[in-house]
Amino acid sequence: MSFIRKPKVEWAGQRRNPLGLTIRDYEGGMSTLCAGCGHDSVTAALVQAFWELSIKPEQVIKMSGIGCSSKTPAYFLSGAHGFNSVHGRMPSVATGALAAHRDLIAVGISGDGDSLSIGMGQFAHAVRRNLNLLYIIENNGVYGLTKGQFSASADPGSKSKAGIENRQQAIDPVAAAISLGGSFAARSFSGDKQQLVPLIKAGLAHPGCAVLDVISPCVTFNDHEGSTKSYAWTRENHESVTSADLVEPAEAIEANYEEGEELPVRLHDDSVIRFRKLEADYDPGDRAHALEYLERHRAEGKVVTGLLYLDQDLPEFHQLSGTARQPLRDTGFEHLNPGADALETLQEKMR
């Protein structure tokens, strides 16, 4: 949303996180998205989550492709490195960056156009590799920057602003992530900050590729009657399957955990996200059930939100690759170059 940037003013009694930073320190540049854009709510949730987790901004890389959603990294964490890559190819750039430096905290922001059409292949392979990345898809079912074409997530039967009906099947990134062998698949709604912030925190804490599909209505091209990605439709039809809150590390975590009702996700600082099941029979560890649940509700026109699938034991990219614990970028040249004598020995076999 275009607005006049608020000046940063220090005042006594400002809330600070353990790093001594205020929430304003986690903000970014001025948004240039349309007023009311769902993406700006996601930005606000990200700011909140990073601040609450006390993550040093410089440890973070903010990756994106092209599109309205991909502008998001410019609007939060100005102290972090940002990377606005090419259309649909954010995952490969993130893969390379994490290959070079595994300790960076990576958040990738993409859209349904960016990830489910041009970038479907890279999305699939980031999930398959279980790259240690929070992969947010700001999903509005429409191409905003090119003014209103349907995206691959537009539901069949939904209508464009021009009144045209979409007749092709929709790709559901959550179902896709689960089918692809992903380790973390969640959905939320940009208008539900209560649910979104803990899910972002859990995704950041998850060691692997955390896919978080956020229904984020496009106020300009897809917020009308007949749209299934509008504010009105989503508010009316979204159904939380799990809810979450954060337990600070100081608390006795184990005591708060009641088996069968909650799912704890341990964060890097030993705090825990507790997921409370709203549906008694919902088991986010059961892949087949998660897919069946999603499909059943989709058929009823429901948007299911919450943490829908989690496998905490699936090895992430570096574990799978057997890469050294120390980031490759920081490995001394003496450990990389075998030296002249080794070259000499190696060449004995070439004679």
Added chain:
Amino acid sequence: MPGADSTPHHINDFVIKIGTVNGTGSASANTLLMKALFRMGIPVTGKNLFPSNIQGLPTWYEIRANHSGYNARTGRVDMMVAMNAQTYQQDLAEVSPGGYLIYDSSWPRDGQLAREDVHLIGIPLADMVNRHFAPARVRILMKNIAYVGALCALMDIDGDVVRGLIEETFAAKKKLIEPNMQAIALGHDYAREHFECPLPVRAEAMNGTNDHILIDGNQAAALGCLYAGATVGAWYPITPSTSLMDAFESLCKRYRTDPDSGEKRYCVIQAEDELAAAGMVVGASWAGARAFTPTSGPGISLMGEFIGFAYYTEIPAVFFDVQRVGPSTGMPTRTQQCDLMATAYCSHGDTRHPVLLPADPRECFELSVAAFDLADQLQTPVFVLSDLDIGMNDWMVPKLTWDDDYRPERGKILSAEELEELEAFHRFDDVDGDGIPYRTLPGSHRKGAYFVRGSGHNRLGGYTEDASEYQEVVDRLLTKWETARGMVPAPVSIDSGHHTDIGIIAYGSSHGAVVEALDQLAGNGIHANYLRLRAFPFSDEVHEFLDNHATVFVVEQNRDGQMRSLLKLETDVDPGKLVSILHYNGLPIPSDAVSKRIRNHIRKEAVA
């Protein structure tokens, strides 16, 4: 059949060509043969002429031995080993007059396709090995070893050397030594008993391979990546570059794996496609690792978007293009120099990239290291333009050497301490006036944070659509290009020692043919100076060479004279004095293709 007297003597100057069926294990026999000649001190090169197929189609291996060290193809075949019945006719036709054809006489070919001017040597290879070896696969393999044995007798190749090589090759699989020795003896003894040995085409120990090795370009380039300190390699399999990453990974397993923990100090990623491979290289380089991808022409096409992105966002990246025949899928297992323009100006918009042009595996090693240094120093994509001939064929080159004092030239990267001192950091500010700004690495310091964007950006790194701010950045990139001109590897010149206004320009794998052609031309009284290009952009030496010669032949292996075009575009040379000598049928350029055409051109000019 003509007598031996009618055959010219070829001692340490011959071409052996072996025709086999792809997938029958002839590669190890051919390597054995070539290594034996090499160990006898005779300069050799070996070229695979193989199909784009795994099994069943005809394949050839061509060994050139030459006491003077010439390594190009000659168009001659002095000794043909015709092991593939399907190509017998073609193979026989290729033998030079007075040459020899060895065939498997287990299936007599009396009267079939005989040539009066060629010596036919029938050896019942299949019969012999079938009597000695039981398992079917062993029979196939040993038939190949048996022809090596026959050649040892016929060409006087040192049997001790061959036996020593077998022992070395199978040191870890000792039970294979004996059958191989037997097969050598079978071929050798049969030839000895039935033919006058040695033939006039023969080997004789000499002293021409000291301090040399046999290596292919992809292996050498992989060594370059290892020694330059590359840690991230991303790729998508494509012929003929695949063996580069295979070699890198195997070298890393050996030298970069922690013996105690098994941890890897490298990360090789087989990407889902070339687009992703390029993205991974860009991401890894941006995050501070030395990263590269090996590919070929079709891969470069797919990577184009990211290459332009890396140019504009000034991210170092190293791309190996092991060229094959184009356009489109072309002939994946044949060689060309056809991606010069595609790499020099790769991507949309105004882009141009440094391209390094190794001529042999030794330079693949050296220029790989140079490519990483240049990419880091210039903060831009750098191409190493090899080809299938260099990459996948066996070359004899002086031993690779390494200076342990080498440290990577990482260019202008601001450390956390430097950032702490700085008042403010601006990503695209030309502080030093050389067109190269300073960069920071993610995770190092909060003050170094900046936003990478392929969209219009200004000097400070901010988004812009302002006309003058945009232009300021792209003009500064041209300043960087001028800086690059003085940093890339200089061309290598060979002066004829005569006063001449004839020049020859070549690059890459055409070099060997040109060196031999220069001597052939000198034999005809034509003296030419030679400049071998090793890089684009063109340095001052290139401009001077063009200025100093009235006629400049540009030798290259593509249809459209891409280097000639590049010289026309990038220098103020009078195009009229650039004469293309082109060869583009997919086979490596032979030396006489160069000398004959230059001679003819000069004659025509003289008549005109």
